[in-house]
Amino acid sequence: MATTKLQFVKGLCKSDPTQISVAIVGQLSNLKRVSWKDVAIHLEPKVTEAAWKRAVQSLNPSPTDTCSLWMNAANVGGFTNKVSRHNMPSCAYHIPKLLRSCLTGKRDEAIVVVCKESEVFACGCAIARLYPVFSMRTDGKPKSTRTVSVEFVVIGERTCDMIEIARCLQEAADSIQMAARIVDMPCNMMNTTKFVQEAEQVALELGIKPVVIRGEELEEKGFGGIYGVGKASDHPPALVVLSHCPPEATMTVAWCGKGIVYDTGGLSIKGKTTMPGMKRDCGGAAAILAAFRAVVKCGFKQNLHAVLCLAENSVGPLATRPDDIHILYSGRSVEINNTDAEGRLVLGDGVAYASKDLKADIILDMATLTGAQGVSTGKYHAAVLTNNEEWERATTEAGRISGDLAHPLVYCPELHFSEFNSAVADMKNSVADRSNAQSSCAGLFIGSHLQGAFSFPGVWVHVDMASPACSGERATGYGVALLMTLFGQGSYDKLLQQIAPSRHALNGKPQGAGVDDSSVASKRPRND
Numbered sequence: 001m002a003t004t005k006l007q008f009v010k011g012l013c014k015s016d017p018t019q020i021s022v023a024i025v026g027q028l029s030n031l032k033r034v035s036w037k038d039v040a041i042h043l044e045p046k047v048t049e050a051a052w053k054r055a056v057q058s059l060n061p062s063p064t065d066t067c068s069l070w071m072n073a074a075n076v077g078g079f080t081n082k083v084s085r086h087n088m089p090s091c092a093y094h095i096p097k098l099l100r101s102c103l104t105g106k107r108d109e110a111i112v113v114v115c116k117e118s119e120v121f122a123c124g125c126a127i128a129r130l131y132p133v134f135s136m137r138t139d140g141k142p143k144s145t146r147t148v149s150v151e152f153v154v155i156g157e158r159t160c161d162m163i164e165i166a167r168c169l170q171e172a173a174d175s176i177q178m179a180a181r182i183v184d185m186p187c188n189m190m191n192t193t194k195f196v197q198e199a200e201q202v203a204l205e206l207g208i209k210p211v212v213i214r215g216e217e218l219e220e221k222g223f224g225g226i227y228g229v230g231k232a233s234d235h236p237p238a239l240v241v242l243s244h245c246p247p248e249a250t251m252t253v254a255w256c257g258k259g260i261v262y263d264t265g266g267l268s269i270k271g272k273t274t275m276p277g278m279k280r281d282c283g284g285a286a287a288i289l290a291a292f293r294a295v296v297k298c299g300f301k302q303n304l305h306a307v308l309c310l311a312e313n314s315v316g317p318l319a320t321r322p323d324d325i326h327i328l329y330s331g332r333s334v335e336i337n338n339t340d341a342e343g344r345l346v347l348g349d350g351v352a353y354a355s356k357d358l359k360a361d362i363i364l365d366m367a368t369l370t371g372a373q374g375v376s377t378g379k380y381h382a383a384v385l386t387n388n389e390e391w392e393r394a395t396t397e398a399g400r401i402s403g404d405l406a407h408p409l410v411y412c413p414e415l416h417f418s419e420f421n422s423a424v425a426d427m428k429n430s431v432a433d434r435s436n437a438q439s440s441c442a443g444l445f446i447g448s449h450l451q452g453a454f455s456f457p458g459v460w461v462h463v464d465m466a467s468p469a470c471s472g473e474r475a476t477g478y479g480v481a482l483l484m485t486l487f488g489q490g491s492y493d494k495l496l497q498q499i500a501p502s503r504h505a506l507n508g509k510p511q512g513a514g515v516d517d518s519s520v521a522s523k524r525p526r527n528d
């Protein structure tokens with residue numbers, strides 16, 4: 001099977017449909033505004049200007065439509081711009097469907113996207129999600145690589161040139177494909193040892209010296225969550241920290257990712273129908289690592305840390321038992337009542353480290369945390385839980401801009417945190433009532449391990465992306481585009497600055513979010 005190399009083209013380059021198939025796609029209203037000279041270099045001499053105009057006029061998308069321009073090697077595809085307020089205005093989600101019907105996927109191909117500058121990023125990222133790179137299919141043929149070039153024709157006002165657009169999108173696409181590859185790889189190939197190597201590879205590429213705390217050292221240093229979850233595996237659990245610290249930085253951002261390379265559920269074991277697919281439980285850490293790579297390569301003005309919490313939740317004599325009590329890095333004790341609620345344990349350690357040791361002003365954690373996320377916000381929108389309203393708005397806006405959609409969850413620790421009451425520890429790790437805002441509660445467990453717990457003075461954003469991390473049997477690389485957009489204000493990259501949501505400042509302080517720590521997270525349990 002051929003692997004696809006995506007190449008974002010920095011300038012116009014001529015191609016001929018007899019050699020390279022071409023698909024020209026865009027919203028119908030934009031396709032109608034394209035000048036012939038912008039598309040002619042991919043179509044002449046086989047297609048004439050009159051044929052192009054006739055084809056575009058003939059399109060009647062509802063919501064998509066295609067028309068052949070020459071044989072099956074040159075096609076135009078259009079889509080409507082009808083979209084509701086919680087969806088992406090670019091309608092970029094139509095692009096993969098159009099490309100599947102316009103291109104054969106067998107040889108070198110060219111994609112020309114016609115859109116506004118504000119939509120370039122979402123469209124480029126939608127294309128990257130269409131081409132996963134991991135496959136062990138042999139098809140009896142040697143592995144080969146084909147190139148798909150992607151070019152933009154920008155309609156309307158422009159602030160970036162093609163070189164800037166192509167450079168940014170190449171980093172985004174490479175990183176989306178990287179995140180998806182890590183998630184698609186099964187645990188016998190992507191175990192914690194291999195994941196640490198992936199992080200070391202990124203560190204090497206960026207000229208960073210990573211911090212790796214692994215195995216027994218985690219226990220010695222007090223990371224009871226990561227150690228407790230991962231200690232039964234042959235491959236030791238690890239905390240990996242990559243840090244980008246430019247001298248001009250005025251604040252510190254930390255991203256924490258859940259990297260459960262396989263989740264059997266532990267002794268609270270999953271069933272034979274619910275365990276397959278659990279190789280994808282590292283989607284948060286994969287997105288954080290890949291987004292860190294892209295954001296640092298594009299240039300970032302602030303301190304940025306990627307904190308990867310890596311463990312395999314397996315079954316064995318050393319596995320954590322229900323009733324065991326672990327002390328997390330926050331110093332808080334957790335009575336385990338469900339070993340399958342392990343993501344919050346590793347991330348509890350991650351956010352505690354980010355607040356205590358890294359002194360981060362803004363902490364974002366990303367995780368395939370709860371099945372309930374899919375029930376509450378669905379397959380396309382991740383769920384966002386945050387102590388800061390500006391960042392809630394910015395995250396959902398970044399979702400609509402980037403195509404990695406997101407929607408808010410209820411943030412109300414004073415009403416919800418009692419779900420974790422324990423008679424013998426500071427908290428249990430799983431709720432008493434699973435029908436009471438389950439995804440919010442799971443997120444709150446993580447937040448309760450911030451320094452100061454719910455009185456943490458900084459911004460905390462939790463993104464539960466359990467469902468959008470994959471589409472069918474394939475990983476989507478969800479999270480990379482979202483983070484690049486949400487933190488675009490801190491970037492030196494012109495396109496990222498241009499598309500970043502404007503309503504939050506990278507120095508935002510939470511308004512009225514603080515809940516007195518003593519009344520919630522460290523509340524003495526009711527003995528009932």
Ligand SMILES: [Zn+2]
Pocket residue numbers: 263265313339340341342343
């Ligand atoms: Zn689990």
